[in-house]
């Protein structure tokens with residue numbers, strides 16, 4: 001498992017640096033736990049329809065929680081010196097994560113923007129989406145997901161400012177519990193000049209809401 005500690009994320013295609021993620025988690029342990037859950041809810045884990053289920057769930061979990069084994073800093077390691085000093089914003093990055101309270105999915109979008117630092121270092125746009133992926137593919141709360149993305153970007157790029165807005169629907173609120181469908185939770189994290197300068201922040205907010 002240690003082999004994964006420093007690998008860059010290749011999570012969007014279900015692989016980490018070319019290795020299927022299922023090769024690096026304890027599949028048998030997950031399988032055993034899933035068998036237990038099936039038995040505990042009153043199912044027969046050995047009936048034909050469920051026989052392969054623990055194995056399938058284990059492989060699915062390996063993929064869904066692969067972000068735990070990836071160093072987010074690695075994702076942003078490749079940067080370019082472009083001398084660009086204004087806002088770069090990628091809107092509507094798909095988010096698929098799991099609330100850590102119920103291990104149920106929450107899904108939606110993330111908008112990620114930054115103003116490069118004095119050195120003008122920029123990163124490939126896909127790296128912003130990969131950063132979202134690394135932090136999403138873990139047991140999460142939406143607030144932490146949002147601030148982790150912002151903090152990593154701020155730190156790794158030595159950015160002047162960062163803005164991250166995440167909008168998600170939580171199935172733990174729609175499928176169970178209070179059962180309210182369609183409600184969206186919106187969280188934001190701003191750092192640096194995007195925190196201290198209201199005008200810059202307002203401009204970024206307008207862009208991420210679809211303005212020009």
Ligand SMILES: Nc1nc2c(ncn2[C@@H]2O[C@H](COP(=O)(O)OP(=O)(O)OP(=O)(O)O)[C@@H](O)[C@H]2O)c(=O)[nH]1
Pocket residue numbers: 099100101140141142143170172173177178
């Ligand atoms: N702040 C925050 N809360 C979340 C997130 N995901 C799930 N939750 C909430 O976590 C809380 C857990 O509350 P508990 O009272 O411990 O658990 P519960 O009895 O299952 O709560 P109910 O969902 O109200 O039935 C719930 O209110 C969930 O809505 C998240 O990303 N951020």
Ligand SMILES: [Zn+2]
Pocket residue numbers: 099100101102103104170172173
């Ligand atoms: Zn939940």
